[in-house]
Amino acid sequence: MPRPSSRWAPRAAGGLLALALVFTIAVTTPWHLIDLPKPDATLDFSTAEIARQNAFRHEMLPWSTTSWVISVVVPLVIGFSPLGRRLYDALRVRPWFLAVPVTVAGIALITNLLTVPTDVLAERVSLKYGLSVENWRLWVWDRGVNWALTSLGVAVIAVVLMALAKRRPQGWWLPGALVAALLVLGVSFAYPVLVEPRFNNFTSMPAGALRSDFLKLADADGVPVQDVLVADASKRTTALNAYVSGFGSTRRLVVYDTLLKDTPPAQIRLVVAHELGHAAEDDVLHGTLIGVLGTAFGVTLLYLLLGARMADPRKVGVFVALVVVATTLASPVQNLVSRKIEARADYHSLRLTNDPRDFVAMQHDLAVRNISGLDPSRWRYWMFASHPTPPERIAMGRAWAAQNSGPVPPLVRR
Incomplete structure (x- = not known):
């Protein structure tokens, strides 16, 4: 552990980063745009459409939820138990800066393989309802590419932080936070040209x-x-x-x-007007800067938890587990901010096009085509919903229309 005298600086920096992160989110997030009526799916979705969405989710959620639980629990079990160190030793890869990426990839591969049964069953549901048309060869390819890219990202940060910890056991947090933050910034900048083409043309x-x-x-x-x-x-x-x-x-x-x-x-x-709203507000850059602050804070917190022990490559399993904990705990906050930003982009599209009737029809048609959840459970909404629900987005359109161009009638005739 770091000496007491070496802990005040990272504690102070961590506190300042936490305050900066909270302040940035609080000030830059569009918390309120317009007063909304209570969302009501029955105004715009037929009984058959609601029933189809409920049936799809009834079949899909057991498998997707189980897969998510496995993807969280498995790295925690490996990382916070002797299994992580045993896996590192069993691989017999040397030197350490090669052993660490191989161990990270191994943990990710074990997790990936354990989720295959539930993911296959979830994919079968998507195929059954016509949402997916992907052949199984492409499905396997996508999983492999995603595994490789995720492993690479985590491994690079792990190797960099361990190298810094070996060089500066009592002060690696500062260069580590700077390097990790720059990596987040660089990946976000390069993502469209380096990562997206791996999946689509x-x-x-x-x-x-x-x-x-x-x-x-x-x-x-x-x-x-x-x-x-x-x-x-x-x-x-x-x-x-x-x-x-x-x-x-x-x-x-x-x-x-x-x-x-x-x-x-x-x-x-x-x-397109919605997406222009994201561009006009520089939402990707805004999200990246929040990610930069969050990453710098996370590295500082990691130093307070592990200190000089971060130099031990056999701790790589603990590192992976802590990354999973951090991303899981951050998800509700990230999704809250995302929902507000998506609502602002909707509002932008309404102002730009002045077409609330087509906006309401568009949100209905997208929800039906994508079999979007109309009324997710509270915990699922906070944990996974990066966008407002279709009824919430339709309520936005109606509220805007009421103030600017007259009411939009329900799509379902009663």
């Missing part, structure tokens, strides 16, 4: 009225957009989606090819 949207309309919309919004990219998502799913990733020179606006096939142009326009 991207092409420029063909010239035409729709593309021209999008670029005019971006110009009217004051958001510089050089291109609109189309992802070949249809090889995996029938779900509709669009997103913005990266920042600065790597920022890109991407729409799924599934969105362009059957969706009315007015609704596609609203989806």
Whole structure:
């Protein structure tokens, strides 16, 4: 453990980072945009649509929840027990800076293999309901790529922190926090060009009225957009989606090819306007900076927990377990902030398009097509919901319409 005299600086820095993180989230998160009516799915979703969503979730949630529990519990059991050290020793890889990545990959592989049965059953449900169209070869490939990238990310940070701890046993927290924060910033910047192409192919949207309309919309919004990219998502799913990733020179606006096939142009326009809202507010950069602060705080806290023991590569299992604990505990806060930011992007799309009727219809159609949860349980909402529920988003559209263009009637006739 660090000497008492060496603990005041990381404690003070950790406290300041925690305050900075809380302050940044509190000040920059759009907590309130407009007074919303109480969400009511029965106003806009038919009995058959609600029943289908409930049936899908009834079949899907046991497997997806079990898989999530396994993915959390297994690294904790390995890391916080002698199993982690035994795994490191059993691999017999030397030197240590090669043994650490192999151990990280081993823990991730064990976890991945143990979740295969429940993930297969969950995928079968998605196939049954037509949400997934992915063949099993591609499904295995995606899991393998995800395992490799996740292992690589965790292993790089582990090796860097252990190397610093070996060099500066009583003061590695400061360079460690700086390096880890820079890695988070770099990965977020490079993600669109290094990671996303591992999963999808991207092409420029063909010239035409729709593309021209999008670029005019971006110009009217004051958001510089050089291109609109189309992802070949249809090889995996029938779900509709669009997103913005990266920042600065790597920022890109991407729409799924599934969105362009059957969706009315007015609704596609609203989806793009939502993504322009993210770009206008620099939401990716904002989230990255919060991640930078959170990572620096996490490394400082890690030093207070492990101190010089971080130099022991046989502690890599403990490190992985602590990463899992941190990400799990941070999820409710991350999702809370994400839901507020997504609501702001919805509000932005309404102001930009002045089309609340199509907005309500679009949110309904997206929810039906994606079989989105209309009324998730409270714990699942806080733990997993990165977006407002479809009824909440429709309530946003109705509230905006009531203030600007007149009421939007329910989609379901009574």
